[in-house]
Each structure stands twice: as C-alpha cells, then as structure tokens.
Amino acid sequence: MEKNFSLRELNTFGFDIRARYFQELKTMDDIHKLIDNPEFIACRDAIHRVLILSGGSNILFSNEFFDGFVVYPNLKGIETLDENDETVKIRCYCGEVWKDFVDYTVSKGLYGLENLADIPGKVGAAPVQNIGAYGAEVKDTVYQVHTIDLTTGETKVFSNEECHFSYRDSVFKELISQRTTHALSQRDDKSLPVGTRHALYLIFAVDFVLKKRGELKLDYGNIRNYLINNNITNPTIQDVAATVKAIRAEKLPEVGVVGSVGSFFQNAIVSIDKYLKIKELYPNVPSYPVDNNFIKIPSGWLIDRAGWKGHRENHVGVWDKQALVLVHYGGGKPQEILDLMKKIQESVYNKFGIEINPEVNII
Ligand SMILES: Cc1cc2nc3c(=O)[nH]c(=O)nc-3n(C[C@H](O)[C@H](O)[C@H](O)COP(=O)(O)OP(=O)(O)OC[C@H]3O[C@@H](n4cnc5c(N)ncnc54)[C@H](O)[C@@H]3O)c2cc1C
Numbered sequence: 001m002e003k004n005f006s007l008r009e010l011n012t013f014g015f016d017i018r019a020r021y022f023q024e025l026k027t028m029d030d031i032h033k034l035i036d037n038p039e040f041i042a043c044r045d046a047i048h049r050v051l052i053l054s055g056g057s058n059i060l061f062s063n064e065f066f067d068g069f070v071v072y073p074n075l076k077g078i079e080t081l082d083e084n085d086e087t088v089k090i091r092c093y094c095g096e097v098w099k100d101f102v103d104y105t106v107s108k109g110l111y112g113l114e115n116l117a118d119i120p121g122k123v124g125a126a127p128v129q130n131i132g133a134y135g136a137e138v139k140d141t142v143y144q145v146h147t148i149d150l151t152t153g154e155t156k157v158f159s160n161e162e163c164h165f166s167y168r169d170s171v172f173k174e175l176i177s178q179r180t181t182h183a184l185s186q187r188d189d190k191s192l193p194v195g196t197r198h199a200l201y202l203i204f205a206v207d208f209v210l211k212k213r214g215e216l217k218l219d220y221g222n223i224r225n226y227l228i229n230n231n232i233t234n235p236t237i238q239d240v241a242a243t244v245k246a247i248r249a250e251k252l253p254e255v256g257v258v259g260s261v262g263s264f265f266q267n268a269i270v271s272i273d274k275y276l277k278i279k280e281l282y283p284n285v286p287s288y289p290v291d292n293n294f295i296k297i298p299s300g301w302l303i304d305r306a307g308w309k310g311h312r313e314n315h316v317g318v319w320d321k322q323a324l325v326l327v328h329y330g331g332g333k334p335q336e337i338l339d340l341m342k343k344i345q346e347s348v349y350n351k352f353g354i355e356i357n358p359e360v361n362i363i
Contacts, residue, residue, distance in 0.1 A: 058128075106237055128170060
C-alpha cells in the first residue's frame with residue numbers, strides 16, 4: 001500500500017491529484033488481503049472513501065487530495081472458454097487495456113467489438129458505463145461479469161440481464177452513485193452499522209461472446225463515407241476497426257498529450273414533442289431514434305450551437321474538433337473544469353431548454 005500517492009498518470013485529464021492510500025491489486029489473493037487491511041476497512045466503513053480506479057479515463061476528481069483509499073485492480077489474462085461454429089466465449093481480466101483487447105479480437109476475425117476500437121481505459125471498467133461508440137455498445141457482447149464485493153469478500157457473477165445495461169449506464173454505475181450519495185450524507189458518521197453498508201463490487205473479469213460471422217455496423221457517424229473515400233467497397237472487420245481508429249484520431253484529443261475524458265456530457269434524450277419544437281427552429285438538428293417516445297440529440301451539436309466549440313478559459317476549454325469534449329491544457333485545477341461545465345450546462349439550457357448531464361464520474 002502506498003501513501004500520499006500521485007494519481008497524475010492515472011487520470012487522463014492529467015490533474016495533479018494525490019490519494020491518501022493507494023493499492024494495486026494483481027491477484028485474487030491481493031484482493032482478499034485488501035479486505036483485511038485496517039486502513040482500507042476504515043475508509044470503507046467509517047468515512048466511505050473508497051475509489052476503484054482503472055485507467056482514470058472517465059473520472060474527474062473534484063479535489064486535488066482524495067482523502068480515502070484508491071484501489072487499482074490490475075489482474076491480467078485472456079482465456080478462450082468455449083467455442084462452437086457460430087461464437088467464441090472469451091474471459092478477459094480487468095487489468096487488460098481495452099483497446100489491446102479489441103485489437104486481439106479483431107485480429108482473430110471475431111465480430112462484435114470492432115466499432116469500439118481505441119476507447120481508452122481497462123476491460124474492468126467497460127461494463128460500468130456500458131461503453132459505446134459508432135452505433136455499438138459493449139452490452140451486446142457481454143455474457144457475464146465477475147465481481148467481488150469488497151465489503152464481504154463474496155464473489156458474484158452478474159448475467160447480462162442482471163447488469164441492467166442501458167445508454168452509458170449499468171447496475172454498477174447505479175451502485176457507485178448510490179454509495180457516493182450515501183457517503184456524502186453520512187460523512188460525519190464514524191461508525192455505521194454493517195447493515196447500512198452498500199455493496200462495493202470490484203469487477204475482476206468479464207466474459208464476452210463474439211461471433212465468427214456477423215454484420216458490420218457502418219451507418220453511424222462517418223464510417224461508410226470514410227470507407228468509400230478510401231475505395232473500400234467490401235470492408236472486413238479489420239477495415240472497420242482501422243476506420244474507427246482513423247476517425248477517432250481526427251476528432252479526439254490524444255491521451256497523454258491533451259487532458260480529457262472523451263465525451264464529457266451524455267447525449268441528450270428528449271421527448272418527440274421537444275425534438276419537433278427544436279426542429280422547427282433548427283431544421284438540420286441531428287437526431288437518432290431511441291424508442292417510440294424519445295429521440296437522442298447529440299449534446300456536441302447543442303454545445304456547438306450554443307457557441308462553445310473551441311472556447312478556451314485559462315487552462316481549460318472545449319475541444320475545437322468536438323464540442324462534447326472538455327479539455328485541460330495543463331497546469332490547471334479540477335475546479336476550472338467544473339466551472340466551465342456549469343457555464344455550458346446553463347447556456348445550453350437557456351438556448352434549448354435541455355439539461356445536459358455529465359457522462360464522466362465526478363468524485
Ligand atoms: C479520448 C477519450 C475518448 C473516449 N471515448 C469514449 C467512447 O467513445 N465511448 C465511451 O463509452 N467512453 C469513452 N471514453 C471514456 C472512457 O474511456 C470509458 O468510460 C472507459 O471505459 C473508462 O475506463 P477506465 O479504465 O479509464 O475507467 P476509470 O475512469 O478508471 O473508471 C470509470 C468508472 O468505473 C469504475 N471502475 C473502474 N474499474 C472498475 C472495476 N474493475 N470494477 C468496478 N468498478 C470499476 C470507477 O470506479 C469509475 O466509476 C473516452 C475517454 C477518453 C479520454
């Protein structure tokens with residue numbers, strides 16, 4: 001266990017954050033030992049300050065000192081569990097880098113993850129917000145999720161259904177937010193009875209089912225045009241993954257060069273009535289159907305139309321190639337991002353009457 005540990009390299013915003021306690025977990029045995037660690041127990045049960053951190057590419061620390069225990073799960077390994085004529089079932093441990101895992105499956109000619117190429121972060125975090133990009137979501141390939149509850153040491157396997165996946169959401173994200181809310185309301189209570197504890201699930205492995213034959217998803221974003229422009233008429237999954245990577249590289253800040261968490265806000269889901277009113281004023285508003293009652297409007301478009309694209313305030317700003325991305329140019333403080341977030345939310349609300357919510361986990 002490390003004390004006063006720097007998380008600068010472990011948050012892609014690149015803020016200079018320190019944690020009171022930090023521990024990397026490489027094996028199941030490390031996890032069991034952690035559960036007996038007195039400092040961990042104190043943080044978990046008394047002041048409720050435990051954070052499971054993987055790649056830090058979807059986290060914004062609101063303070064420069066995290067007064068608690070950061071758990072860094074880093075179990076490695078990829079195993080084929082089962083295979084038939086149609087599908088392959090693969091277990092991947094939480095510490096594997098997501099984009100390397102996607103490259104591995106694509107290189108084997110397996111369908112399912114190609115549109116999710118080059119998303120930063122680790123495999124263990126992928127189910128938490130049901131990562132998605134270019135018309136694909138990880139939920140469509142997750143068979144089950146293996147967890148251990150850090151409050152009891154018990155393991156639990158969540159089936160795909162039990163994960164309650166929805167747009168950038170899952171049971172894991174809901175539980176994290178419940179714990180955070182609970183922690184804030186109980187911060188001064190130093191001796192909570194065990195019954196009031198919320199489970200703290202660490203995802204240590206994910207089982208995926210990938211297809212040997214499948215349909216490519218080419219209709220989202222610019223994939224099809226990009227393929228046509230590059231004279232690719234009969235694309236393979238390798239072509240799709242390469243295309244997604246090329247499009248992402250054009251639009252998104254490079255991790256480690258400019259600080260960001262990718263999309264800072266979730267896309268807006270609005271009623272059809274609301275959408276039609278906006279369409280009257282802005283006939284070109286982009287939209288994607290959600291169901292019979294709701295439509296998704298890209299928040300990047302709303303932020304752009306509200307005039308924020310490329311805007312810079314001191315050390316932070318809005319990325320000039322994608323307005324959904326807030327960036328830290330270096331030397332700044334998390335509060336600057338939080339202030340900018342509020343200004344953007346207010347301005348989008350004043351212009352369109354739509355509330356946009358952060359996708360990032362604010363700690
Ligand atoms: C440039 C850029 C582009 C991005 N593009 C996309 C995109 O296209 N689509 C998309 O969906 N996301 C995108 N993201 C966001 C991010 O990459 C994903 O959300 C990713 O899954 C986060 O992984 P991580 O390992 O960094 O998790 P972290 O940021 O470390 O953690 C995220 C959340 O998961 C929890 N968590 C992490 N690991 C575990 C675990 N093992 N068990 C239990 N809980 C855990 C954490 O407590 C936290 O609440 C992008 C980010 C960046 C910087």
